[in-house]
Amino acid sequence: MLRYLIISISISYVFSANAQQLNTREDSINYYNSTKRLVTGLSEGENITYSPTISADGRTMIFQSSVPGGTYKLYESRLNNNGEWGKPIPLDNINNYGDSTSFIAGPNLSFDGNTLYFFAAFKLGEAEDIYYSVRQNNSWSEPINIGSVINTTGYEGFPSISADGKTLYFVRANAQGPQDRDLRRQAAFCTSIFISEKDSQGNWTSAKRLPFPINQDCEKAPRIMADGRTLIFSSNRPGGMGDYDMYQSTKNVLGEWTFPRPLDYVNTPLSDQLPSIDARGELMYYTFNNQSIYSIVIPPHLRQFVNNIIQGFITDQDTNKGIAAEILVTDAFTSELVMKIDNNPSDGRYTIVLPAGRRFNIEIKKAGYSSYSEAFDLRSVKQYQETRRDVKLFKSIDLTVGVSDKEIFEAIPADVKVKVFGQNQFIRETKSDARTGLARLALPIGEKYEVIVSAANFKSEIFTLDASGLVLYRNFDKEVELQPEKTGVMINVADLVNDSKVKSKIVLRNKDRDEIIEVNGNEMVQLRVGDRYELEATSDQGYAFSSTLINVDGAATAEVEIKLQKLERDSKLALRDITFESNSAQLSEVSFTELQRVVKLMLENPSLKVEISAHTDDVGADAYNLVLSNKRAQSVLNYLVDQNVPKERFTFRGYGKAQPKVPNNSEENRAINRRVELKILTI
DSSP, rough: HHHHHHHHHHHHHHHSSSGGOSSSSSHHHHHTTTEEEEEEEOOOOOEEEEOOOOOOOOOOEEEEEEETTTEEEEEEEEEEETTTTTOEEEOHHTTSSSSSTOOOEEEETTSSSSEEEEEEESSSOOOOOOEEEEEEEEEEEEEEEEETTTTTSEEEEEEEOOTTTTTEEEEEEEEOOOOHHHHHHHHHEEEEEEEBOTTTTTBBBOOOOOOOOOOSOEEEEEEOOOOOOOEEEEETTTTTTSSSSEEEEEOOOTBBBBOOEEEEEOOOOSSSSEEEOOTOOEEEEEEETTTTEEEEOOOOSSSSOOOOEEEEEEEEEOOOOOOOOOOEEEEEETEEEEHHHHOOOOTOOOEEEEETEEEEEEEOOTTSSSSSSEEEEEETTSSSEEEEEEEEEEEEEEEEEEEEEEEEEBBBEEEEEEETTTOEEEEEEEEEEETTTTEEEETTTOOEEEEEETTTBOOOEEEEEESSOOOOOSSSEEEEEEOOOEEEEEEEETTOOOOOOOEEEEEEEEESSSSSSEEESSSSEEETTTTTEEEEEEEETOOOOOEEEEEOSSEEEEEEEEEEEBBOOOOOOSSOOOSSSTTTTOBOOHHHHHHHHHHHHHHEEEEEEEEEEEESSSSOOOOHHHHHHHHHHHEEEEHHHHHTTOOGEEEEEOOOSSSOOOSSSSOOOOOHHHHEEEEEEEE
């Protein structure tokens, strides 16, 4: 990045400080020609460096260099943080593929940096064919012949691949020779520029010779820029500065190439050819005089259209290893497929070059994996920019099923079983957590599933989950509400002495879940099968509380007999669920329900007077427990008075640990002894 910063600063300086000095075309040519620099560090001694090719992000260069014996080998160099090219590394899998007579030349690195095209004759007497090699982590595969659709028995060389990977530019021998008579008389080897395009199946089609004005005399070394619309090539056509000069043409909206213009800011009387420009488009690397690699700043008016790069790694989310995937780029407005490319399968690296001024949708997918989709709006982008986007795909979805009671919305433990839709065998089985109601399952992508949720004494539920199509998100949540099975229970309430029916109110508290039911006595109520209920009966006819525990089985109809006792002097009524904060007289909220029953009892029996008696267990000092129990009794009194029960109907007293109901020999018994009672004083 330092190199780009230096270049950007220098260009900005020229246009601000020296703007008045670039008034003429000649001034401009002279200035930019002065930015020409030999690229150092690429060769040793007198070795020739030739045919540079650079990645879209400008950080990797591959080139050919001469070796003893009069042949060439390919090397790779990377730009370091100081803006200097590192020591070249030979591409051994390519260089050592043939024998000592091998001729390897004209490398062209795909803009994503994953495929290297070149031409070679690996054995003496072979015709030069176009090959490619695929990057494998930090090395390259053995050469692969691109095939007979492009290669012939004659000469094919200097390949150049477009950024979308759809079009290959290269040269073949020009059988007709140059049009210019003087050039014809020279009888030099002459080539023309051809292209081959991929069909809808991704196969190369028969090559076509580019028409005039691209092909005129002897053209060579075509290089298509990252924008896919700017073509630079070398030609010996008349009017140049000498030998081979570089020319630039752009493709218009009709797909026609403009008349090539000579790149006078770089051309010299010697050979100038084999340009390579990254997606930023500010700096050109090229071969000068068939000897060395140079760089030169490109004048703004000759730079390619503005590009943007999206790049990163596509990896397995669970293993973090690279995976091979298909990348589809479509126009966001027309849905037209702009490009379809593959990433590198060894480490997942990919690079997408997109022209500014349009809006795109990018989809990344692989069979058996999730997909990734993102929109990129480049309509207002005016300059080059890079976007890092690492993509993690996954092979399974994580399904979280939340199972709850349909009536009371409480989590319940349940069996969750999964099978492929239309099949009988279960492929996953688990249980939901009793506390949270959650069950989690990992299901492979690529199938439609049927999920069965069941629990004892509940009606089962079934739902489907389709993971056979486009999957973008890993986590799926499904809330399942199960309907409880119920049975009828008849609650009979009668006087304890004469067995006559008593008008009463029944409160049923489910001991297994958060459910409260209120009905009248001597009525039928629907209760959950398999649950336990605490039944409390109250009456405004001068009766005390009564409670019992009901275990509901699957019987069609059950009966419960409740006997109520008349309120009498000195009888004691234990209050349930009256609790306080630890070592405090502060009532907890769970106490309010029980105290509201006391309020109702007092209001329904206006002559009733009671003592509020509070008791503790034996933990702690006697004096402390006595004071604490007294404060707790008073706290209950205050609550009841706040509920509009006259204060004169109460007395209160704390007994500490003096009156245990059971021995304080266990935590369970101590809990029983920590209590609040009502002692009947008058009726």
